[in-house]
Amino acid sequence: MAETILVVDDDLDILELLKMNLEPEGYDVQTASDGESAVQSACTDPPDLILLDVMMPHKNGFQVIEELKDIEETKNVPIILVTARGQTEDKVRGLDTGADDYITKPFDLREVTARVEAVLGRTRPIKYINPLMRAMGEGFSEKGLEQLAGHLQAAAAIQKKLLPEQAPSIDGFDIATLLQSSTSVSGDFYDFIPLSETQIGIVLGDVKGSGIPAALLMVMIRTALRLLCHEEEAPASILKRINDLVVRDTEADLFATMVYGILDTTASTFTYSNGGHCYPFHWTQNRNITVLKTGGMLIGAFDEATFTTGTCHLAPGDIIAFYTDGITETGTGDSTAADPNQSISTTHEDAILTDMFYGGDRLAACLSKNASLSASALCEAIVEDLARFSGSTQTHDDRALIVIKRDV
Amino acid sequence: MNFETTIETGNISTLHIAGKILGNATDIFRKEMELQLQTGRDKLVVDLTNVSLIDSSALGAIVTTLKCCQESGGKLVLLNPQKAVQEVLEVTQLATVIEIYDTEEAARAAFM
Numbered sequence: 001m002a003e004t005i006l007v008v009d010d011d012l013d014i015l016e017l018l019k020m021n022l023e024p025e026g027y028d029v030q031t032a033s034d035g036e037s038a039v040q041s042a043c044t045d046p047p048d049l050i051l052l053d054v055m056m057p058h059k060n061g062f063q064v065i066e067e068l069k070d071i072e073e074t075k076n077v078p079i080i081l082v083t084a085r086g087q088t089e090d091k092v093r094g095l096d097t098g099a100d101d102y103i104t105k106p107f108d109l110r111e112v113t114a115r116v117e118a119v120l121g122r123t124r125p126i127k128y129i130n131p132l133m134r135a136m137g138e139g140f141s142e143k144g145l146e147q148l149a150g151h152l153q154a155a156a157a158i159q160k161k162l163l164p165e166q167a168p169s170i171d172g173f174d175i176a177t178l179l180q181s182s183t184s185v186s187g188d189f190y191d192f193i194p195l196s197e198t199q200i201g202i203v204l205g206d207v208k209g210s211g212i213p214a215a216l217l218m219v220m221i222r223t224a225l226r227l228l229c230h231e232e233e234a235p236a237s238i239l240k241r242i243n244d245l246v247v248r249d250t251e252a253d254l255f256a257t258m259v260y261g262i263l264d265t266t267a268s269t270f271t272y273s274n275g276g277h278c279y280p281f282h283w284t285q286n287r288n289i290t291v292l293k294t295g296g297m298l299i300g301a302f303d304e305a306t307f308t309t310g311t312c313h314l315a316p317g318d319i320i321a322f323y324t325d326g327i328t329e330t331g332t333g334d335s336t337a338a339d340p341n342q343s344i345s346t347t348h349e350d351a352i353l354t355d356m357f358y359g360g361d362r363l364a365a366c367l368s369k370n371a372s373l374s375a376s377a378l379c380e381a382i383v384e385d386l387a388r389f390s391g392s393t394q395t396h397d398d399r400a401l402i403v404i405k406r407d408v
Numbered sequence: 409m410n411f412e413t414t415i416e417t418g419n420i421s422t423l424h425i426a427g428k429i430l431g432n433a434t435d436i437f438r439k440e441m442e443l444q445l446q447t448g449r450d451k452l453v454v455d456l457t458n459v460s461l462i463d464s465s466a467l468g469a470i471v472t473t474l475k476c477c478q479e480s481g482g483k484l485v486l487l488n489p490q491k492a493v494q495e496v497l498e499v500t501q502l503a504t505v506i507e508i509y510d511t512e513e514a515a516r517a518a519f520m
Binding site for chain 2: 088091092095096101102108110111114115118206208251252253254255257276277278279293296297298301302304325
């Protein structure tokens with residue numbers, strides 16, 4: 001059965017042009033020349049996709065999207081917005097309102113076909129193949145969505161259980177942790193794995209990407225690590241094996257950065273490998289800070305990635321602090337940093353960029369200043385410093401922090 | 409974020425981007441690169457001269473596009489990343505797998 005495309009434009013020539021271009025590709029093409037009749041047509045006979053002009057008299061494209069998203073029959077119909085060249089604002093607003101993609105006028109007809117095919121290719125599997133949808137039996141109904149939300153909550157609960165509730169207590173060391181999630185499922189994680197009487201595996205990481213896929217990847221990495229760390233000794237070999245596993249099983253845009261290391265409580269060493277993660281700090285008693293950067297690439301994107309292992313010695317009173325970029329990328333009045341609507345800017349920004357973000361230097365300074373505190377008091381001091389800097393206790397990104405301090 | 413894509417001789421696409429690639433802007437950035445690939449253009453120069461910041465999903469978009477380009481025999485190179493972006497490329501060690509150039513001439517020459 002041919003898929004139906006509703007083309008909406010107040011320019012009749014464009015309507016005709018698109019129709020002539022899309023019909024030979026095997027699509028059924030319906031047309032509407034204003035927003036009002038577009039909504040009517042879409043409700044009467046919901047198409048498989050809508051190509052929607054933004055600039056139309058009476059009812060513009062954004063209003064049409066808003067109406068269609070409110071109607072049960074049409075709310076899941078994919079929409080490609082047709083915007084004027086250079087109108088980035090329109091594109092952002094369109095995607096915000098619920099459009100799936102956009103095309104810029106004047107358009108190349110090959111581009112139109114490519115975009116239509118790409119969007120249909122993305123939505124087709126959801127409609128017809130997705131086993132979850134089929135299992136729900138209700139398609140896209142409210143009930144189905146409720147069930148999905150239920151699954152999401154269950155996933156979040158499982159994920160919370162996976163994270164250690166409190167840092168382990170180890171003779172001779174003081175360990176504290178912090179995890180703040182911006183959404184129900186977090187991409188940041190940490191774990192402590194007892195390896196022997198005197199050795200404990202420590203990992204802190206950040207799965208890039210968001211939502212359920214990122215959460216699943218996090219669980220996969222954590223499980224793999226728990227198994228592998230008993231098989232392999234060198235942290236670099238463990239990261240390599242996790243990398244190869246993730247490369248094989250996931251898309252390239254799903255990846256993680258992480259530091260894994262072994263704390264040896266007799267030798268007082270930390271042997272680690274850093275897979276593309278922001279460099280942990282090692283604060284020494286003589287008030288020196290070095291960063292732990294030995295390792296390799298971010299994890300899970302390239303099969304040719306290689307890793308090396310580094311070691312640092314912890315003298316009495318020394319501190320190691322691991323963190324995720326949610327901490328260093330905390331912005332002033334945090335909205336400035338995370339608000340995509342603020343994203344149009346000039347090149348002068350680099351000059352003030354260091355003032356916009358909390359950054360590694362401030363974190364290092366805060367660590368030095370509070371180095372005499374206990375590990376948990378140090379975590380609190382960092383959180384307070386972040387709140388002072390951003391003017392808010394809310395966070396837009398996940399934040400994780402581990403502080404390890406050797407007893408004096 | 410604003411951008412303009414120019415197609416040069418030798419079918420090299422250059423994406424000139426200005427601003428921060430964050431949030432929804434990342435989707436637009438991703439789609440623009442996807443479009444180049446969909447229309448068969450797998451020689452991409454991503455001009456980061458005027459980009460002050462990118463987030464991790466923008467990084468993901470670059471990685472995905474890089475791999476797609478490589479699979480079809482093309483290439484993605486970065487032009488002139490600024491301090492904050494350069495730092496992210498170094499920490500993640502993406503700088504070891506992506507070619508980075510200081511000038512547009514050098515970036516284009518990478519495809520010759």
